[in-house]
Amino acid sequence: MRADILKLLLHSHADGDESSFRKAALQLAAAESTSGHVRVAEEIRAIIAKMPATSTRKTEPVVDIATPRGELADLLEGGHRDERLRDIVLRSDVRELLLRVISENRSRGRLERFGVSPRRRLLFHGAPGCGKTLAAAVLAGEMGLPLMTVRFDALFSRFLGATAIQLRAIFAEMPRRPGVYLFDEFDSVAKARGDSQDVGEMNRVVTAFLQLVDADVSGSILVAATNHVELLDRAVFRRFDVIVPFDTPTREQLVDLLKLRLGTIGLGERDAERLAGNAEGWSFADVVRACDDAVRSMALDDREEISDRDVVAALEELKRRKLPARS
Numbered sequence: 607m608r609a610d611i612l613k614l615l616l617h618s619h620a621d622g623d624e625s626s627f628r629k630a631a632l633q634l635a636a637a638e639s640t641s642g643h644v645r646v647a648e649e650i651r652a653i654i655a656k657m658p659a660t661s662t663r664k665t666e667p668v669v670d671i672a673t674p675r676g677e678l679a680d681l682l683e684g685g686h687r688d689e690r691l692r693d694i695v696l697r698s699d700v701r702e703l704l705l706r707v708i709s710e711n712r713s714r715g716r717l718e719r720f721g722v723s724p725r726r727r728l729l730f731h732g733a734p735g736c737g738k739t740l741a742a743a744v745l746a747g748e749m750g751l752p753l754m755t756v757r758f759d760a761l762f763s764r765f766l767g768a769t770a771i772q773l774r775a776i777f778a779e780m781p782r783r784p785g786v787y788l789f790d791e792f793d794s795v796a797k798a799r800g801d802s803q804d805v806g807e808m809n810r811v812v813t814a815f816l817q818l819v820d821a822d823v824s825g826s827i828l829v830a831a832t833n834h835v836e837l838l839d840r841a842v843f844r845r846f847d848v849i850v851p852f853d854t855p856t857r858e859q860l861v862d863l864l865k866l867r868l869g870t871i872g873l874g875e876r877d878a879e880r881l882a883g884n885a886e887g888w889s890f891a892d893v894v895r896a897c898d899d900a901v902r903s904m905a906l907d908d909r910e911e912i913s914d915r916d917v918v919a920a921l922e923e924l925k926r927r928k929l930p931a932r933s
């Protein structure tokens with residue numbers, strides 16, 4: 607394991623990639639710490655702390671001002687969002703809840719005058735393709751904040767010791783850069799905790815996450831999204847102010863989705879109601895994909911209006927390609 611880190615250190619130095627170099631050095635510290643060499647780990651971290659913070663990447667990409675640079679660039683993806691509440695089909699109580707969270711955060715000052723703060727730690731859970739990531743983008747879009755997606759896969763490096771450090775760096779960013787922070791595929795915390803051979807280290811990561819959540823007074827919105835809510839500890843649950851379910855679509859929601867996607871190009875209410883029957887059992891994401899296919903057929907035929915047949919054919923194609931989410 608140590609040899610891998612050393613190779614990474616040398617490679618990143620050779621490439622002049624300071625961000626990777628720092629990361630490798632942090633991993634080295636973590637590996638030392640795991641092996642019980644706490645003093646060596648401390649010394650390495652002290653050296654890293656003295657390294658200049660500026661990134662000297664050779665090819666700096668063109669970035670949105672919301673895009674983090676340097677060490678965080680690999681962990682956080684940021685950007686302003688155009689999605690709005692009108693772009694998402696939601697259960698009415700869930701829509702109310704999100705609207706309420708948005709208003710609370712808009713009226714933060716007023717709430718704080720009375721000693722309460724807006725609810726801003728949200729847990730989104732539910733089946734794949736049912737709008738968790740989209741809803742986070744909608745929150746960001748409605749509040750005029752960037753959506754900062756924390757890449758959990760990147761965070762859980764092979765070297766777990768580095769994970770807690772990276773988490774800390776992300777939380778340190780939250781007060782500096784107000785935004786909606788989406789911890790996507792959040793269950794990887796819990797899953798990794800169960801699977802990992804190094805359970806002690808993983809527990810430290812989870813504990814670090816919970817402490818960081820508790821200590822966070824940034825005012826940024828924190829959204830954790832998961833398909834596997836059952837894997838999460840009670841201790842994790844308690845940290846969230848609002849738990850939001852994202853279910854597979856009901857027949858009514860399928861009608862709304864078809865109208866949302868195809869209403870402006872000629873799909874009427876009746877057609878939508880009939881077609882919804884053909885779409886039952888699929889996720890929102892599947893149906894959106896079929897709608898896009900239908901629009902492609904229409905455009906290729908040089909028509910300006912969608913027909914029933916386009917949608918039926920696209921849904922049939924979807925059925926051929928994969929099994930429904932609910933069977």
Ligand SMILES: Nc1ncnc2c1ncn2[C@@H]1O[C@H](COP(=O)(O)OP(=O)(O)OP(=O)(O)O)[C@@H](O)[C@H]1O
Binds near residue numbers: 734832894
């Ligand atoms: N409730 C919804 N209303 C409208 N469109 C939706 C909805 N849910 C999903 N979609 C469409 O499907 C796409 C994928 O959905 P999204 O990424 O939000 O799913 P998810 O719940 O985050 O899934 P996963 O668990 O796989 O991450 C969206 O970009 C959108 O086009």
Ligand SMILES: [Mg+2]
Binds near residue numbers: 738739
């Ligand atoms: Mg998602």
